[in-house]
Amino acid sequence: MKLSRKFYDRGAVDVAKDLLGKVLCRRMRKRILKGMIVETEAYVGPEDKASHSYGGKITERNRVMFGPPGHAYVYQIYGMYFCLNVVTHRSRPEAVLIRALHPLEGIDVMMKFRKTKLKNLTNGPGKLCQAMGIDKSLNGADLLGNEIWIEDDENIKKEFEFVSTARIGIDYAEEYRDIPWRFYIKNDPYVSKR
DNA sequence: CCCGTGATTATCT
DNA sequence: GATAATCACGGGC
Numbered sequence: 001m002k003l004s005r006k007f008y009d010r011g012a013v014d015v016a017k018d019l020l021g022k023v024l025c026r027r028m029r030k031r032i033l034k035g036m037i038v039e040t041e042a043y044v045g046p047e048d049k050a051s052h053s054y055g056g057k058i059t060e061r062n063r064v065m066f067g068p069p070g071h072a073y074v075y076q077i078y079g080m081y082f083c084l085n086v087v088t089h090r091s092r093p094e095a096v097l098i099r100a101l102h103p104l105e106g107i108d109v110m111m112k113f114r115k116t117k118l119k120n121l122t123n124g125p126g127k128l129c130q131a132m133g134i135d136k137s138l139n140g141a142d143l144l145g146n147e148i149w150i151e152d153d154e155n156i157k158k159e160f161e162f163v164s165t166a167r168i169g170i171d172y173a174e175e176y177r178d179i180p181w182r183f184y185i186k187n188d189p190y191v192s193k194r
Numbered sequence: 195c196c197c198g199t200g201a202t203t204a205t206c207t
Numbered sequence: 208g209a210t211a212a213t214c215a216c217g218g219g220c
Contacts, residue, residue: 041212050212061205078213079203085212097212116215126213169212 003150008069008086008143012042012094015086016183020162023151024101026132031109033132035101035122036156039184039191041167043085045092050173053093064140065093072148074129074139081126084134086143086150099168099182101128102190124192161186168193 003022008015019037026033043065046056052075053065064073065087073085073095085095101122103110110121110131122128129135134148143149164180171177184191 043212052212059206075212076204077211078201079211080201081213083212099212120215124213167212172211 001152001154002144003070003152005068005070005144008088009090010088011092012044012088012096013181015088016040016042016096016181017162019086019096019098019150020183020185021156021158021160023104023153023156024098024128024132024148025151026134026148027146028106028109028133031106033106033109034104034151035128035132036104036153037098037100037150038102038188039098039100039182041097041099041183042181043095043097044181045089045094048173049176050167050170051093051095053095056093062093065095067140070143072134072138072141072143074134074136074141076136077126082129082135083125084129084138097125098128099125100184100188100190100192101131102188103131119189123190160188 019040022037024035043051052062058066069088069090071087073087084098088094103122114131122131162183163186165182166178167182
């Protein structure tokens with residue numbers, strides 16, 4: 001079942017934890033690509049120095065973060081990679097970065113987009129975007145639409161343990177650098193780092 | 195496995 | 208003009 005608008009309309013930390021074990025889905029022509037979300041990071045409101053919304057200033061890049069919940073915020077980084085985020089909270093500029101997926105369906109298609117070994121297919125934010133054909137054309141896409149969405153799959157067991165750590169790649173964020181707003185499923189082989 | 199380094203360009207200052 | 212929520216690759220262990 002597709003996640004509701006209400007699911008996304010909460011604080012980013014809660015949404016980041018609850019997205020673990022949910023299934024990211026992407027339509028590619030007649031095929032549907034699916035991967036279980038195994039790693040996320042929360043970017044929390046205008047006060048978080050690691051967030052693109054820090055200071056509350058709207059720019060062309062970050063404006064989707066200031067919009068309604070349940071939409072995709074996709075941005076380009078290091079000149080050549082994309083990162084997928086989920087916009088949360090209706091009244092605050094927050095988002096959750098999807099950092100890793102456990103591939104489930106359409107793996108043959110993903111392997112065509114990313115010529116690499118299975119274990120390296122979706123174990124990083126840029127990698128999973130490449131595998132699922134996610135680029136800036138999906139920036140602002142409604143996650144309740146038919147191009148990209150997230151499901152709660154009843155068949156997936158929810159007994160996993162999760163771990164929280166500091167976020168990756170934000171050494172510049174001063175007092176926000178070490179806050180444990182990264183979450184991942186313990187022992188899943190597709191988590192980007194241990 | 196764990197480093198260190200270079201790639202490459204939109205965005206922000 | 209500098210930076211960046213990253214990755215691939217090469218060398219050493």
